[in-house]
Structure formats: C-alpha cells, structure tokens
Amino acid sequence: MTFSFRGCYHRETGFMLEAAFQTDARVTAICGPSGSGKTTLLSLIAGLLKPTEACICAGDHVFVDTQKGICIAPEKRQIGFLFQEDRLFPHLRVKANIEYAVRRRGDGGIAFKDLVQTLELEEVLHRFPDSLSGGQRHRVALARAVASRPKLLLLDEPMSAIEDVLRDRITTFVKRLIDEFQIPTLLVSHNRVLVERMASKVIEMNKGKIVGQNT
Numbered sequence: 001m002t003f004s005f006r007g008c009y010h011r012e013t014g015f016m017l018e019a020a021f022q023t024d025a026r027v028t029a030i031c032g033p034s035g036s037g038k039t040t041l042l043s044l045i046a047g048l049l050k051p052t053e054a055c056i057c058a059g060d061h062v063f064v065d066t067q068k069g070i071c072i073a074p075e076k077r078q079i080g081f082l083f084q085e086d087r088l089f090p091h092l093r094v095k096a097n098i099e100y101a102v103r104r105r106g107d108g109g110i111a112f113k114d115l116v117q118t119l120e121l122e123e124v125l126h127r128f129p130d131s132l133s134g135g136q137r138h139r140v141a142l143a144r145a146v147a148s149r150p151k152l153l154l155l156d157e158p159m160s161a162i163e164d165v166l167r168d169r170i171t172t173f174v175k176r177l178i179d180e181f182q183i184p185t186l187l188v189s190h191n192r193v194l195v196e197r198m199a200s201k202v203i204e205m206n207k208g209k210i211v212g213q214n215t
C-alpha cells in the first residue's frame with residue numbers, strides 16, 4: 001500500500017508545516033529535532049488537526065482532499081495511534097479500554113489474550129487507568145492502538161515510557177504484529193536504535209519541512 005501526504009498547516013504561533021512525501025514501506029520513520037513538526041504531521045494524518053490545504057491518502061482510502069472538499073472524520077479513518085500522552089478512557093477499566101478497540105474491528109481484530117499476555121497486562125486488567133504507572137498506561141495504550149488492526153498505525157515515541165526490561169520484547173511484538181497483519185506504520189522517534197530496527201525508510205524533518213529521505 002502506498003501512503004501519500006501533501007499538505008500545509010499554519011499555527012497561530014507562526015509555526016508552518018509544508019510537506020509532501022509518499023511511502024510504500026511497511027514502517028516509515030519520521031525523524032528530526034524537537035519542534036520540527038513530527039507530532040503535528042501525525043495529528044494532521046489522524047484528523048486531530050485540520051490542514052489549511054492537503055491531500056492525504058492510504059492506498060485507495062482518501063482521508064483528506066481539500067480540493068474535492070473531502071475530510072473524513074477521525075473515528076472513520078481506521079487509524080490506530082499511540083501518542084506521547086496515552087489518551088485512555090479514564091472511566092473504563094483496562095480490560096474495557098482494550099476490548100473497545102478489539103470490538104471496533106470485529107473478527108478481524110487481534111486476539112485479546114495474545115495482546116494482554118505479550119504486553120504483561122493480566123495483573124492490571126481490572127484497574128482504572130488513573131491507578132497505573134506511566135509504563136503500564138503506555139502498554140495499555142499500545143494494546144489499544146494495534147488491537148483493531150488499523151489501516152494505518154501512527155506511533156509517536158512508542159517505547160519512551162516503557163521500562164528497559166520490556167522494551168526489547170515489546171518492540172519485537174509490535175514488529176511482529178505490523179508484519180503479520182501488514183499494517184503500514186509511521187513511527188516518530190528520537191531513538192535511532194528503534195528506528196533502525198523497525199523502519200525501512202526514514203524521512204527527516206526540520207522546521208516543518210522535509211529535509212531528507214532515505215530507504
């Protein structure tokens with residue numbers, strides 16, 4: 001599947017993102033210094049920010065085409081995302097948080113048991129997000145992001161809050177899910193080891209622009 005992005009977005013603070021790229025890679029990394037616009041780019045793709053002008057497509061699925069007046073609602077884009085903050089439903093226990101995403105996809109979803117075991121969440125299934133540690137919350141958010149077998153997966157620093165001892169195993173698990181279910185993924189990370197391990201293409205951003213690409 002080819003993912004393509006062309007668009008621009010202007011923040012009142014003066015920050016301007018103007019970028020175009022396309023990728024066929026299973027995992028594409030977006031790298032660049034702090035404040036270069038990586039999270040803004042993912043937010044535009046997810047539909048959490050509205051671009052001034054854009055055409056954003058994943059294969060045959062057009063998420064946004066401002067010239068044609070198309071802007072699909074975020075919840076209808078079938079995008080799984082994991083942002084730096086975990087955005088779990090605070091009123092639902094961990095089990096319900098994950099089941100919500102599994103149910104959204106029906107039979108094609110990833111097995112709940114498999115997710116829970118690999119991410120070591122058995123012990124916290126009946127707790128509310130507020131009572132979890134940062135690393136635990138992050139693992140729940142990761143389970144939720146991949147559970148529905150999304151058309152596109154957006155990972156923003158996915159391993160940053162994960163304890164060292166779990167990081168390697170979780171990286172292997174996420175990579176296996178992405179490969180097995182052929183989920184095109186955009187990965188934002190400052191962690192060069194993670195990028196090298198997961199991504200076959202790297203896009204470099206700086207000051208809201210794409211300044212380099214390599215495969």
Ligand SMILES: Nc1ncnc2c1ncn2[C@@H]1O[C@H](COP(=O)(O)OP(=O)(O)OP(=O)(O)O)[C@@H](O)[C@H]1O
Nearest residue numbers: 011013015032033034035036037038039040041190
């Ligand atoms: N909610 C906001 N309101 C105003 N400015 C913002 C907001 N969020 C981000 N910015 C600014 O927009 C620019 C791009 O930010 P963005 O978070 O996309 O960068 P980033 O590359 O993801 O950075 P980091 O690696 O630190 O997460 C920065 O100058 C940032 O300060």
